[in-house]
Amino acid sequence: MGLYNGLAPSKYMKGQLAESWEFTDPSTHVVHLRKGIHWQNIPPANGREFTAEDVVFHYNRMFGLGGGFIKPSPFREEIGFQGLISVTATDKYTVVFNWKTTNHESIMETLHGVQQGQCLENPEAVKKWGDVNDWHHAIGTGPFILKDFTPNSSATLIKNPNYWGHDERYPQNKLPYLDIIKYLIIPDDATALEAMRAGKIDVIDAVSPVQAQAMRRTNPEILQILFSEHRLLPYNEK
Numbered sequence: 001m002g003l004y005n006g007l008a009p010s011k012y013m014k015g016q017l018a019e020s021w022e023f024t025d026p027s028t029h030v031v032h033l034r035k036g037i038h039w040q041n042i043p044p045a046n047g048r049e050f051t052a053e054d055v056v057f058h059y060n061r062m063f064g065l066g067g068g069f070i071k072p073s074p075f076r077e078e079i080g081f082q083g084l085i086s087v088t089a090t091d092k093y094t095v096v097f098n099w100k101t102t103n104h105e106s107i108m109e110t111l112h113g114v115q116q117g118q119c120l121e122n123p124e125a126v127k128k129w130g131d132v133n134d135w136h137h138a139i140g141t142g143p144f145i146l147k148d149f150t151p152n153s154s155a156t157l158i159k160n161p162n163y164w165g166h167d168e169r170y171p172q173n174k175l176p177y178l179d180i181i182k183y184l185i186i187p188d189d190a191t192a193l194e195a196m197r198a199g200k201i202d203v204i205d206a207v208s209p210v211q212a213q214a215m216r217r218t219n220p221e222i223l224q225i226l227f228s229e230h231r232l233l234p235y236n237e238k
Contacts, residue, residue, distance in 0.1 A: 017050065017120070017141065026102035029111065031055075033093040037141050037164045044124040045139045047162055052089035057123045059087040080110030143176040155183045196222065 019034045033052055041047035060067035062076050065086055083100040090096055099107055121132050122139040129137050135149040143165060144157035158180050165175040184201060186192040193211060196204045197219050207215070212224055 017055075023104060023107075024096075026104070027099045027107075029097040029099065029107055031095045031097070033095065034164065035093055038162050039122055039141055040139050040145050040160050041162055042139045042145070044128050045122045050141050051092050052095045053092075054120060054123060055095045056087050056089050057126075058118060058120045059084070061121075061126070062118070080106060084110075144178075144181060147180075152185055152187070154185060157181045157183075 017033055017037060018031050021029065021031045024030050033050070033055070037050040038047050039045035039050055057067060059065060060069045062073050063081060063084060064070050064072040065084070083106070085098040085100055088096045088098075097107075097111070101107065120141075125132050125137050125139050132138055135146055138146045141164075143160050143163040145160050146155065147158045148154075148156040159176055159178065163175060167173040167175055167177075184195075186195065189211070192201075192204055193207075193215065195201045197215065215222060216224065
């Protein structure tokens with residue numbers, strides 16, 4: 001559950017929880033949240049609306065910026081955030097980030113850059129359990145709800161009926177389309193590739209070019225999509 005999708009050039013960047021953003025002065029970055037986003041209908045959140053105060057809670061907790069949090073989390077990602085002074089909510093849907101730096105590129109890279117997405121935890125869950133390390137306490141705003149998790153084995157997600165998103169191509173269609181997703185954790189590459197060849201799994205990622213080329217020779221019916229400059233993502237179209 002992140003504020004942004006930072007995998008594209010800035011002119012193509014699109015918000016997730018964030019609808020738009022702007023600089024009101026060189027060191028002040030303002031984020032405008034989408035309206036009508038709700039936490040998943042799981043206690044203690046119980047489907048309440050996601051607001052700017054939830055964003056403030058996360059950054060205060062992560063970096064010790066206030067709200068009762070005086071020490072940064074030991075799990076925080078420091079890159080770029082040393083210059084963050086404060087995060088405040090000016091209204092229900094507006095979050096203001098104040099920085100020491102006036103370098104727009106640095107601020108944009110920190111908040112919007114690749115792998116800089118922040119996973120925002122539900123404040124009620126943190127206040128009730130102290131943390132959300134137990135997967136039973138995972139509450140998000142996304143299209144799928146974590147239903148079951150077995151370490152080193154699998155994770156099962158089910159459709160969130162209250163998800164806010166719609167298909168951009170067919171706006172009348174509410175997302176997600178899938179009712180359930182099951183991720184299998186298969187540490188051994190050879191076993192995972194064999195399961196893919198046998199049609200026992202639908203998607204496999206982090207496949208090396210050498211492995212992808214071998215699969216193309218043995219199983220040309222399996223479609224492959226270039227995932228990055230160095231990895232290929234083969235999948236079955238069903």
